[in-house]
Each structure stands twice: as C-alpha cells, then as structure tokens.
Amino acid sequence: xxxxxxxLTTVAKAAAVNPLKSSQPLGAALAFLGVDxxxxxxxxxxxxxxxxxxxxxxxxxxxxxxxxxxxxxxSTILGGADHLEEALLNLKKRTNPSLIGVCTTALVETRGxxxxxxxKLIAERRGDVLAGTEIVLAHTPDFAGSIEExxxxxxxxxIEGVVPQGAPAxxxxxxxxxxxxxxxxxxxxxxxxxxxxxxxxEPTILPDISGSLDGKVAxxxxxxxxxxxxxxxxxxxxxxxxxxxxGEHMRGPAEVLKARTGVPYTLFDTLTGLxxxxxxxxxxxxxxxxxVPARVRRARAQLEDALLDGHFHFGGKRVAxxxxxxxxxxxxxxFAGLGxxxxxxxxxxxxxxILEAVPAAEVVVGDLDxxxxxxxxxxxxxxxxxxxxASERLNIPLMRVGFPIFxxxxxxxxxxxxxxxxxxxxxxxxNIVQAHHVPPTPAELDPFRDHGDTHVGRPQTAAH
Amino acid sequence: MLKDKIKAAFNEPxxxxxRAKAAKERAKGCAKPLTPGAAAGGCAFDGAKISLQPITDAxxxxxxxxxxxxNSWDNRGSGSSGPDIWRRSFTTxxxxxxxxxxxxxxxxYKAIREISQRFKPAAVFVYSTCVTALIGDDIDAVCKHxxxxxxxxxxxxxxxxxxxxKNLGNKLAGNALLDHVIGTHEPDDVGPTDVVILGxxxxxxxxxxxxxxxxxxxxxxxTCVPGDARYLDVAAAHTANVTMVVCSTALIxxxxxxxxxxxxxxxxGSFYGITDTxxxxxxxxxxxxxRGAPADLIERTEALIAAEEARAWARLEPFRDRLAGKRVLxxxxxxxxxxxxxxxxxxxxxxxxxSVKKSTVEDKMRVQILMREEAxxxxxxxxxxxxxxxxxxxxxxxxxxxxxxxxxxxxRVPWLDINQERIHPYAGYDGTVxxxxxxxxxxxxxxxxxxxxxxxxxNEGRLTDRHVSxxxxxxxxxxxxxxxxARHRRKFANSRVDNTDPEYxxxxxKKFAGRDADDIGDD
Numbered sequence: 001x002x003x004x005x006x007x008l009t010t011v012a013k014a015a016a017v018n019p020l021k022s023s024q025p026l027g028a029a030l031a032f033l034g035v036d037x038x039x040x041x042x043x044x045x046x047x048x049x050x051x052x053x054x055x056x057x058x059x060x061x062x063x064x065x066x067x068x069x070x071x072x073x074x075s076t077i078l079g080g081a082d083h084l085e086e087a088l089l090n091l092k093k094r095t096n097p098s099l100i101g102v103c104t105t106a107l108v109e110t111r112g113x114x115x116x117x118x119x120k121l122i123a124e125r126r127g128d129v130l131a132g133t134e135i136v137l138a139h140t141p142d143f144a145g146s147i148e149e150x151x152x153x154x155x156x157x158x159i160e161g162v163v164p165q166g167a168p169a170x171x172x173x174x175x176x177x178x179x180x181x182x183x184x185x186x187x188x189x190x191x192x193x194x195x196x197x198x199x200x201x202e203p204t205i206l207p208d209i210s211g212s213l214d215g216k217v218a219x220x221x222x223x224x225x226x227x228x229x230x231x232x233x234x235x236x237x238x239x240x241x242x243x244x245x246x247g248e249h250m251r252g253p254a255e256v257l258k259a260r261t262g263v264p265y266t267l268f269d270t271l272t273g274l275x276x277x278x279x280x281x282x283x284x285x286x287x288x289x290x291x292v293p294a295r296v297r298r299a300r301a302q303l304e305d306a307l308l309d310g311h312f313h314f315g316g317k318r319v320a321x322x323x324x325x326x327x328x329x330x331x332x333x334x335f336a337g338l339g340x341x342x343x344x345x346x347x348x349x350x351x352x353x354i355l356e357a358v359p360a361a362e363v364v365v366g367d368l369d370x371x372x373x374x375x376x377x378x379x380x381x382x383x384x385x386x387x388x389x390a391s392e393r394l395n396i397p398l399m400r401v402g403f404p405i406f407x408x409x410x411x412x413x414x415x416x417x418x419x420x421x422x423x424x425x426x427x428x429x430x431n432i433v434q435a436h437h438v439p440p441t442p443a444e445l446d447p448f449r450d451h452g453d454t455h456v457g458r459p460q461t462a463a464h
Numbered sequence: 465m466l467k468d469k470i471k472a473a474f475n476e477p478x479x480x481x482x483r484a485k486a487a488k489e490r491a492k493g494c495a496k497p498l499t500p501g502a503a504a505g506g507c508a509f510d511g512a513k514i515s516l517q518p519i520t521d522a523x524x525x526x527x528x529x530x531x532x533x534x535n536s537w538d539n540r541g542s543g544s545s546g547p548d549i550w551r552r553s554f555t556t557x558x559x560x561x562x563x564x565x566x567x568x569x570x571x572x573y574k575a576i577r578e579i580s581q582r583f584k585p586a587a588v589f590v591y592s593t594c595v596t597a598l599i600g601d602d603i604d605a606v607c608k609h610x611x612x613x614x615x616x617x618x619x620x621x622x623x624x625x626x627x628x629x630k631n632l633g634n635k636l637a638g639n640a641l642l643d644h645v646i647g648t649h650e651p652d653d654v655g656p657t658d659v660v661i662l663g664x665x666x667x668x669x670x671x672x673x674x675x676x677x678x679x680x681x682x683x684x685x686x687t688c689v690p691g692d693a694r695y696l697d698v699a700a701a702h703t704a705n706v707t708m709v710v711c712s713t714a715l716i717x718x719x720x721x722x723x724x725x726x727x728x729x730x731x732x733g734s735f736y737g738i739t740d741t742x743x744x745x746x747x748x749x750x751x752x753x754x755r756g757a758p759a760d761l762i763e764r765t766e767a768l769i770a771a772e773e774a775r776a777w778a779r780l781e782p783f784r785d786r787l788a789g790k791r792v793l794x795x796x797x798x799x800x801x802x803x804x805x806x807x808x809x810x811x812x813x814x815x816x817x818x819s820v821k822k823s824t825v826e827d828k829m830r831v832q833i834l835m836r837e838e839a840x841x842x843x844x845x846x847x848x849x850x851x852x853x854x855x856x857x858x859x860x861x862x863x864x865x866x867x868x869x870x871x872x873x874x875x876r877v878p879w880l881d882i883n884q885e886r887i888h889p890y891a892g893y894d895g896t897v898x899x900x901x902x903x904x905x906x907x908x909x910x911x912x913x914x915x916x917x918x919x920x921x922x923n924e925g926r927l928t929d930r931h932v933s934x935x936x937x938x939x940x941x942x943x944x945x946x947x948x949x950a951r952h953r954r955k956f957a958n959s960r961v962d963n964t965d966p967e968y969x970x971x972x973x974k975k976f977a978g979r980d981a982d983d984i985g986d987d
Contacts, residue, residue, distance in 0.1 A: 013575075013578065014556060014571045014572070014574030014575035014577070014578055015525060015554050015555065015556055015557070015574075015575030015578055015579060016530070016534075016554070016555045016556070016557035017552060017553065017554055017579075018537075018552055018553045019530060019533065019537070019553055019555060021530050021534050021557075022531075022534055022535055023529075023530050023531030023534055024531075025531065026535060044625075045507045045625035045626045046498055046503045046504070046505060046506070046507055046625070046629075047506055047507025047508070047509055047510050047532070047594075047625035047630075048507075048531060048594075048625065049503075049504075050504070050505055050506045050507065050510065051506075051510070051531060051532070051535035051536040052531070052535055054535075054536070054539065054867070055535050055536070055539075057867075057870070058539065058866075061870060062870055063870045063871055063874065067501050067502070067503075068498075068500070068501075068503050068504075069500045069501070070498035070499060070500045070501075070503040071594075071626050072497060072498065072626055072627075072628070073467075073626050073627060073628075075626075076594070076598060076626045083500040086499070086500040086501060087500035088501065089501070090499065090501030090502050091501045094501070094502065106528070106531065106558075106594065106595045107594040107595055107598065107625070107626065110594075110595045110598050110599060111598065141529070142531035142532075142595075143558050143559050143560050143562070143595065144559060144560050146530075217874055217876070217915070218874065221847070221848050221851040221852065221874075223847070223848060367557075369552075386537070386538060386553075389538070389548075389551065406539075
C-alpha cells in the first residue's frame with residue numbers, strides 16, 4: 001500500500017468512450033427513492049426521466065417511480081415554470097406523495113431558471129392543494145458530477161427542506177442518524193441497522209433504500225417509493241445524539257445537518273474492511289455505553305477467518321478498478337489491504353478529496369475506454385456491468401460492483417460493508433480468481449520461448 | 465430548421481391516420497403535448513438513436529451532457545455479424561465549462577477526429593441533444609467540415625429530446641438517412657432480386673432466422689435498416705427493387721420517399737407469426753417479379769412456404785394441449801400486436817386484451833377483427849390499472865416489454881419479454897415456434913404455485929390454521945378430501961409413533977384443539 005497521495009490525472013479527450021459515469025439527477029433520484037412515499041420528479045424532457053428510470057429498473061429489477069415535467073420545444077424556449085407547476089399538481093392529485101424531490105437536468109439548468117423562486121411562487125399560489133407534501137429541490141445538471149454528487153445533493157436538499165432549523169429542546173440519547181453514501185447496498189443498510197440496533201440504539205437512516213428498493217413483493221400497488229425513511233423521522237433528526245456519515249461525499253449533508261441542529265457527526269471514509277468496521281463498532285459501543293453483542297463479535301471472527309483463507313488469492317494480483325470516487329476508494333483499500341496491487345484506478349469524477357487517498361500510484365478521471373486501455377495485463381477488472389465489453393475484449397474476469405449491475409441478479413442484496421460484507425467480498429474475489437485459473441501451456445513455460453526456437457517434440461495443444 | 469424537419473416528418477401521406485384527417489388537422493401534425501407529471505416513454509433523441517445505432521460499422525457520437533448517452537447505452541440487443549464499433553459508446557460528455565465557454569462545437573470536432581483516427585469507423589453519426597440544440601451548436605457545419613477533413617461520412621442527426629416523442633425521433637433518423645446517406649454509394653453488383661428491409665432491428669439476431677429463407681429463394685437483402693446493417697450497404701439502398709417495411713411507425717416515411725425519389729415500391733409486412741411470414745415472402749416475390757425478377761420465383765416461394773408452414777405447425781402441435789384456453793394479456797407497442805395475436809389464437813389461446821397504443825389504424829382493425837370485441841384493445845394502461853387487472857387474475861400470462869415486467873411479476877403473473885430487451889429471437893417460422901415454446905415454459909414453471917401460496921402466518925405473525933395443515937400434508941391421494949384428518953391419515957398411519965397410543969393422541973388432540981382434528985387416530 002502506498003502512503004503518498006496518489007497522482008490525479010484527467011484524460012484530455014474530446015469524447016467519452018464507453019462512459020463510466022451515470023448522471024447526477026439519476027443519483028439524486030436514487031436518494032429520493034429512499035424516502036417513504038416519495039416521488040422523484042425530473043425537471044426536463046421525458047427522455048431524461050426515461051433513461052434514468054430504465055437504468056435504475058435494470059439494476060434493481062423493480063418498478064421505479066420517477067416522473068417528468070415533460071419539457072417540450074415551447075417550454076424550452078419560454079421557460080419551464082408552468083410545466084413544473086402542472087407536474088407538481090398532477091403528481092399530488094394522482095399519487096399524493098409525502099415528498100416530491102425535484103431534480104433539475106442539463107436542459108433546464110442550461111436555460112438557467114430560478115427554480116427555487118418558481119417553487120416558492122407555486123407553493124404560495126397552490127399551497128392549499130399541495131399541503132401535506134414536502135417539495136424539495138436539488139440542482140443536479142447532467143453536465144456536472146455523477147451519482148455520488150447527485151445523491152449527496154438530494155440528501156442535503158431533504159435536510160434543508162424538512163429538518164427544522166435550531167437545536168431541539170430535548171435530545172433522545174438512544175437516537176442516532178446514519179447518512180449512508182450511494183455506494184452502499186440495500187443489504188449494507190440492513191446490516192448497519194441491525195448492528196446499530198444490537199446496541200439498543202434507534203437509527204434514522206437517510207436515505208434508506210433498504211425500505212424501498214429491497215425487492216419485496218408487496219400486496220398492493222404503490223405508485224410512489226414504497227418504504228424508506230419516514231418524513232416524520234427526518235423532521236426530528238435534530239433530536240439525535242450523534243450522526244454517522246459514510247463516504248466522503250456524505251460530509252456535505254452531515255455538515256449541513258450539524259449546522260442546522262448542532263448534532264455532531266463522525267465521518268467514515270469506508271465501512272469495508274476489518275479496521276474500518278472495528279472503528280464503527282467501537283463508536284457504537286461508546287455512544288450506547290453497552291458491550292459489543294456476541295453476534296457482532298462472532299461476525300468479526302468469521303471475517304478474520306475469511307481473510308486468512310482468502311488472502312492467497314489476492315497476493316500479487318494486479319487489479320483494475322473503475323468506480324465513483326468513494327466506491328473506488330473503498331474497493332482499492334480492500335484490495336490493497338489483502339496484498340493486491342491496484343494497478344489501474346479510474347474515477348468517474350475528479351472533485352472528491354478522497355481520490356488522493358486511493359492506494360494507487362495514479363488515479364485517472366476518465367471513462368471505461370481509459371480503463372480498458374490501462375487494464376491490459378491485469379488479473380481482475382472491478383467495475384459495473386458496462387465493464388463486460390472490456391472484460392470480453394481483454395479476456396480478464398470482471399467483478400461487478402457499484403451501479404449499474406444489470407446483467408446479474410441480486411446486486412442490492414450483496415454485502416459490501418461491515419464484517420459480513422468484507423467477508424462476502426473476500427469470497428467473491430477468491431471464487432472469481434479460482435474460476436478463471438488457466439493452467440500454463442508448455443509454450444508459456446518453455447525456457448526457449450523467447451529465442452524464436454520452435455522446439456521440436458513439444459506436445460501439441462489446441463488453441464484456446 | 466428543426467421545426468421544418470419535424471413538420472416534414474409528420475407530414476406523412478403514407479400514414480393511414482393522416483389520410484383520415486382533414487387538411488387543417490393534418491397541418492397541425494400529430495405531436496401530442498405530453499402531460500407534466502404523467503408522461504412516460506423515451507424522447508426524440510432516444511428514437512433517433514435506436515433507429516440508427518444498429519448500423520454496426522459506424523460510430524455513434526452523442527453530442528451533449530453525460531445523461532443522454534451515459535444512462536442509455538448498451539441496453540438493446542441487436543445482433544451484429546461482424547463489427548462491434550456500434551456497441552461502443554461515444555459522447556462529448558459536455559461539462560458546465562464547455563457550455564459556458566461555448567466549447568461545444570470545438571469539442572465535437574475534436575471528438576470526431578479522435579474517433580475517426582482511433583476506431584476507423586465506416587461513418588460517424590452525430591446526434592444533437594437538448595442542451596446542444598439549445599445553446600445553438602451548429603452540428604451540420606461541424607459534421608460537414610470534419611467529413612471533408614477526415615474523408616469519411618459524418619452524418620448530423622437532429623433529434624433533441626425536447627422536440628417530441630421517441631416515435632418522432634425514429635422519423636427524424638429516417639430523414640437523416642435520406643438527406644445524407646442513401647444514394648451516396650453506387651454498388652457494382654446491382655441485381656433484379658435486391659430488396660431493402662426497413663424497421664427491422666435484428667433484436668437477439670432474429671433477422672438471421674428470416675434471412676436464410678430469402679437466401680434460399682435467391683432474394684438478396686441489400687440492406688436491413690438498421691439491424692446488422694453496414695454503412696455502405698445503407699448508402700446503396702436506393703438500388704433495390706422493393707422495400708419491405710417491418711416497423712411502419714418508425715420508418716414508413718423513409719419508404720415512401722424512397723419510392724418518390726427512386727421509384728422503389730414498398731409494402732408493409734411482418735415476420736412475426738406464421739401466416740404473416742408467408743404473406744411477406746409472397747409479397748416480396750410478387751413485387752420482385754413485377755420488377756423483372758425471374759417468374760419462377762413465385763412458384764419457388766409457394767413451395768418454400770408450404771414446406772416451412774407444414775414444418776412449423778407440426779412443431780407447434782405438441783404445445784396445443786398446454787396452451788389452449790390460457791389467457792394472454794399483450795401489452796406492447798406497435799407492429800408485434802396483431803401478428804402475435806393471430807399466431808397464438810391458432811393454438812387456442814385467448815386474448816384478454818392488447819395494447820394498440822403504437823399500432824397503425826390498419827393494425828388496430830386487424831386486431832379488432834381477430835378479437836371480435838373492441839373493448840379488449842386498449843390504448844395504454846396506467847401501471848396501477850395493469851397491476852389491478854393482473855392481480856385479480858385477469859390473465860394467465862402477460863407478454864410485454866421490460867418497462868412493465870415487474871408489474872406482472874409483482875402481481876405474481878408469468879411474464880415474457882417480447883420487446884427490445886428479449887433474449888430469445890421470435891421472427892419467422894422458427895421464431896414463432898420459439899415464442900410459443902417460451903410461453904409454455906413460462907406458464908409451466910412450478911415457481912408460480914409457490915409464490916402464490918400465502919405465507920403460513922397472519923399479519924401478526926401467528927400461524928394460520930389453513931397452513932398448519934398445509935405444511936404437514938405429504939400425501940396427494942387424499943387431497944380431494946378437505947378435512948384435516950383425511951389429509952393426515954396416511955401420514956399418521958406410517959408414523960413411527962404408535963397412533964393408538966392414548967398419550968400420543970391426547971397430546972395431539974390438545975395441540976390441534978378446535979382444528980377439525982377430533983377424529984385423529986380413529987382409524
């Protein structure tokens with residue numbers, strides 16, 4: 001593992017070839033979907049919504065509620081406030097959501113309208129009709145950022161829109177806030193909740209996609225996000241004793257919450273790995289004043305064993321990772337911690353300070369084409385499903401992480417955090433490596449192979 | 465300029481809907497305004513891209529911010545028999561700085577240069593998007609300049625999302641081909657049986673189930689647009705003798721104007737369903753003979769149809785018992801509706817409804833004639849209503865696209881993908897057999913019984929009576945007798961515990977008190 005800050009390289013290219021990024025409003029929509037009975041609303045053309053909706057659907061294998069203001073040519077020229085108002089009223093009437101999360105798109109941001117002003121006017125004019133529905137605004141143009149930025153902006157918008165300013169009269173000593181990053185899965189959130197509750201604490205997780213995108217078959221049709229953080233719970237987050245933010249991109253929302261309510265926070269740059277989880281568990285023990293429960297201790301022991309069994313498959317391996325900044329950091333730390341070399345690290349965006357801490361000589365801000373050209377000769381590719389083409393062309397196995405994972409089932413139920421998650425990741429990597437083990441051919445082992453010698457009498461094998 | 469293009473796209477005399485309209489109404493075009501907060505579906509950019517991207521040896525470069533391409537690439541399974549450059553994703557990924565400083569055109573130009581030098585595509589298609597149209601990037605000029613500079617065709621496609629729906633985008637793509645591609649290459653092997661297929665996407669490679677039939681007849685497909693197309697073949701499309709339009713909503717305008725410009729007659733046909741496949745082959749043969757192909761083509765076509773139909777029906781026969789009486793809900797746009805309806809009805813399946821949202825007037829009439837009752841053809845259904853209908857047992861299976869997949873699955877109803885994400889090919893005679901086979905597989909999956917069995921506890925988690933018995937039932941022979949005792953008699957008879965033991969019986973009487981269990985052990 002390198003201790004020196006990694007070098008950040010931005011590839012000077014006019015065209016992104018095989019994008020690694022997903023768009024910022026998509027990230028915001030995912031976060032809004034973690035609020036119970038919420039409806040994300042894209043302010044843009046219906047294509048913006050349709051693409052995000054289909055992609056999220058392909059990952060989660062769910063019906064995804066996202067709506068559009070359906071901007072057309074006329075509103076693009078004259079302004080979209082009317083479309084925004086009509087969309088809000090239609091959504092209120094049709095689905096009565098508890099929260100509408102407005103995500104702006106590149107189209108309306110390029111026009112440069114005063115969305116906050118528009119929303120204020122709409123609220124004044126139609127307040128009676130819209131009563132009972134929180135409307136929050138996230139500025140998420142597609143031409144900036146990626147999923148992490150969109151997600152963080154949406155969470156900040158929810159806090160600013162719903163949590164009242166000022167410290168509450170009473171603080172509940174058992175309540176803590178969790179602000180998870182977009183790279184955590186449904187299974188991760190469930191594990192975090194279980195662990196927190198095992199200490200007798202009451203977590204408010206914002207956003208909580210483990211309620212809404214967990215792939216359950218409900219008994220009735222729900223047109224909005226079905227499950228997630230209750231708006232009522234968000235409103236009282238100021239009464240918690242502590243906030244835990246996970247991932248560098250959640251520092252912003254944690255700061256905003258602290259500034260509004262005075263709740264102190266602890267930021268975990270990752271929850272993958274033994275050391276990070278130890279720190280997390282210790283903090284919980286400290287806040288609750290309770291001993292670490294037996295099953296948490298058992299999970300730790302299992303991880304220890306998994307690390308022992310699995311490390312053989314990591315040592316000396318060259319790994320190529322392409323992901324959003326916090327996920328890239330978490331994965332790189334995980335691999336480096338087990339003795340692998342992060343030979344290629346590609347980040348979707350370049351603004352996160354966590355990139356400096358990625359244990360790789362260089363972090364490239366780029367696309368999957370940059371990844372593909374740099375990953376040659378590596379033993380394992382680690383990125384989302386779009387990496388499958390690179391995997392085929394380079395003939396290097398692919399471990400799917402992040403978003404989107406559309407050609408494998410169960411992405412939302414994979415553990416990647418805490419003791420269990422790290423244990424599962426160790427097994428997954430070890431299994432991929434074992435499955436792709438190719439025994440060397442005589443030609444490869446031939447001591448004269450570099451001499452241009454055809455070596456008469458060598459056994460003939462069919463080409464792979 | 466874009467406005468004129470849109471107007472031209474909707475001024476479609478070959479469209480039956482348009483023909484039925486008065487002149488004034490026709491002039492308005494058919495772009496229905498979308499309802500904010502209640503709209504779904506793709507935009508014009510989406511439509512243009514899907515109509516052109518399967519041209520496999522071209523690079524498809526999206527000029528705009530990340531979302532347009534980044535959120536949508538690699539999601540359609542057209543088959544390519546060779547090049548893979550079309551599957552790579554290219555976008556200028558405009559950032560805020562590019563937009564503010566007006567660097568869009570420059571970045572686009574450089575992007576074309578990079579792509580042409582590194583990937584050596586046969587052509588580059590450049591798609592405008594909302595933002596680049598809004599900031600006024602002149603993609604025509606950039607394309608023209610880049611084209612002469614790098615000596616390869618660079619085709620501008622004007623299709624910003626805000627222009628309208630996906631369908632409009634299909635039409636705009638057709639315009640781009642007509643304005644910049646078709647007619648620009650003169651092949652040296654023009655023949656009397658050359659045809660062009662339009663609106664066939666070769667999803668899951670299914671056109672490869674049809675092409676051998678045409679090969680066998682000596683009919684040469686000059687190009688199939690866009691499925692598995694090569695750029696030069698598309699550029700030579702004007703040398704064909706007949707055009708067959710498979711998906712008329714997408715590219716009928718292109719077919720009509722090819723007729724106007726080059727005198728190539730067209731017809732609308734389908735390769736879905738047995739009868740339709742035969743009919744399409746017949747039309748192709750007849751029209752080619754009219755245009756100078758050898759007259760024996762018609763006889764040979766009839767012979768092929770007779771042999772292939774007989775073979776297909778023979779292969780379908782084993783499914784009749786399994787499928788007769790099963791009720792199908794068809795929820796898909798456009799051309800697939802009536803062809804599939806006809807094929808499945810032949811096997812005795814019933815249709816409880818079909819969406820005709822994207823169908824032409826002619827399609828709708830055929831659906832109505834086939835289904836007899838108008839009430840079953842719906843324009844489109846809100847997810848909530850669709851769920852309600854499926855949940856209430858309104859159909860045994862739904863055939864649709866991925867967008868409504870999970871509505872069916874959440875209602876615990878079998879579902880089969882017949883839209884663009886499908887992994888099984890359904891075209892031609894073999895494709896019809898495959899479709900029926902997949903329906904049978906889906907309907908027959910034992911998982912449906914399992915997922916429809918309610919949880920063995922109530923809302924408070926207490927075990928329900930019904931299910932206590934359900935779980936201990938291990939013998940089907942008495943299943944017809946609904947009493948608890950009858951169902952468990954055999955189990956207890958074989959039990960290692962002596963079922964005449966009074967202590968054992970007393971224990972179980974207490975356990976099952978009030979549960980129709982008083983007669984346990986009486987025999």
